[in-house]
Amino acid sequence: MPVDCAFQTTIERISILDEHGVYDEQLGEGLIPDSDVVALYRHMTMCRHFDEIAFKLQRSGRMGTYPQNKGQEAASLGAAYALEDKDWLVTCYRENAGLFWRGVDPEKILLHWMGDERGNHIPVRATPLAIPIGTQMLHATGLAWASKYRGDGGIGCTFFGDGATSEGDFHEAMNFAANLDLPVVFVCQNNSWAISVPTRIQCSAPTIAQRGLAYGMHSVQVDGNDIFAMVKVVREAAERARCDNRPTFIEAVTYRLGDHTTADDASRYRDPEELKLWEARDPMIRLRNWLEQRDLWDENQEQAQRIENEAIVSGIVKRAEEIEPPTTNDIFNWMYAETPKVLETQRKTMRTSSLGQGFDGV
Numbered sequence: 001m002p003v004d005c006a007f008q009t010t011i012e013r014i015s016i017l018d019e020h021g022v023y024d025e026q027l028g029e030g031l032i033p034d035s036d037v038v039a040l041y042r043h044m045t046m047c048r049h050f051d052e053i054a055f056k057l058q059r060s061g062r063m064g065t066y067p068q069n070k071g072q073e074a075a076s077l078g079a080a081y082a083l084e085d086k087d088w089l090v091t092c093y094r095e096n097a098g099l100f101w102r103g104v105d106p107e108k109i110l111l112h113w114m115g116d117e118r119g120n121h122i123p124v125r126a127t128p129l130a131i132p133i134g135t136q137m138l139h140a141t142g143l144a145w146a147s148k149y150r151g152d153g154g155i156g157c158t159f160f161g162d163g164a165t166s167e168g169d170f171h172e173a174m175n176f177a178a179n180l181d182l183p184v185v186f187v188c189q190n191n192s193w194a195i196s197v198p199t200r201i202q203c204s205a206p207t208i209a210q211r212g213l214a215y216g217m218h219s220v221q222v223d224g225n226d227i228f229a230m231v232k233v234v235r236e237a238a239e240r241a242r243c244d245n246r247p248t249f250i251e252a253v254t255y256r257l258g259d260h261t262t263a264d265d266a267s268r269y270r271d272p273e274e275l276k277l278w279e280a281r282d283p284m285i286r287l288r289n290w291l292e293q294r295d296l297w298d299e300n301q302e303q304a305q306r307i308e309n310e311a312i313v314s315g316i317v318k319r320a321e322e323i324e325p326p327t328t329n330d331i332f333n334w335m336y337a338e339t340p341k342v343l344e345t346q347r348k349t350m351r352t353s354s355l356g357q358g359f360d361g362v
Ligand SMILES: Cc1ncc(C[n+]2csc(CCOP(=O)(O)OP(=O)(O)O)c2C)c(N)n1
Pocket: 094, 131, 132, 133, 134, 160, 161, 162, 163, 164, 165, 189, 191, 193, 194, 195, 256, 260
């Protein structure tokens, strides 16, 4: 019997603005108008400042645990820029930049980490942060299925880490989306680590993108610190979802410049040389250099932006800290659009000794 090739493919790696500042004019042509690049950079600097302040709030006892987003801003921001308001952003916890761009109030994110349920009340098409690793990909798949069923034109875009691709829920979501032809964009932020576990221990294949291929969906690797490349691949994936109802798997290669969370100390397991290497690939610095080379940005604008960011973020903190105290009802109020009967009953009975009993439907 001859040995035939059953299947052969390649996984493309997309980069437009590389870490040395080289810009691929062909791939990047007409991708983002200059004025929008300026707006994206300004937004990124605000998010970076927000991140630093959130870290300090935790350190000074004014907020609970916080996972820094530092260094990973381009991935979710590029995606949010490429998507439409009718599309769902279904995130993990390192996507502040994309969520804020979409219109999620930054104080909601602080409230979330302050343990206040009102932080989960999000009136745009984005879901509350998913802390249980891997659960949100299923939500995105379900939301995309609902959009397809209703014909509202929306798609689902979900974010998760490299570690999350070891979870069963991830594989179920991928299998479901591929086989039911669902309009989902799966974005894996491969930041090299799942707390102290390096990616090479999570995945013995040379790329995580291969996991998408196994489910029969288009899969691509992208420089996740290159906002231009992110916009390009998410735009193409969104079109594939909208026009053909086909999912895409995107492996965005990035790096977590901070600790895993404020409860972690990455210097105990991470080589400082590795950190130095990735600091030089910072998506924000890369974008600033690109703008400066084209006379779209200068030091004076940078200074003015710094002052503006300080004012914006201190307003955010003030609003989060000065909100009226939550009521006990708030723990029931922000998960469902319509409170299910079982929760309604718990809400009514929570101050009695017969929690959840004595009412119809339980
Ligand atoms: C189901 C579940 N198991 C374990 C944890 C504890 N945990 C929190 S973050 C994390 C690592 C996640 O790594 P990755 O998916 O790569 O995301 P990253 O934090 O690097 O962005 C783990 C194991 C959790 N939150 N949920």
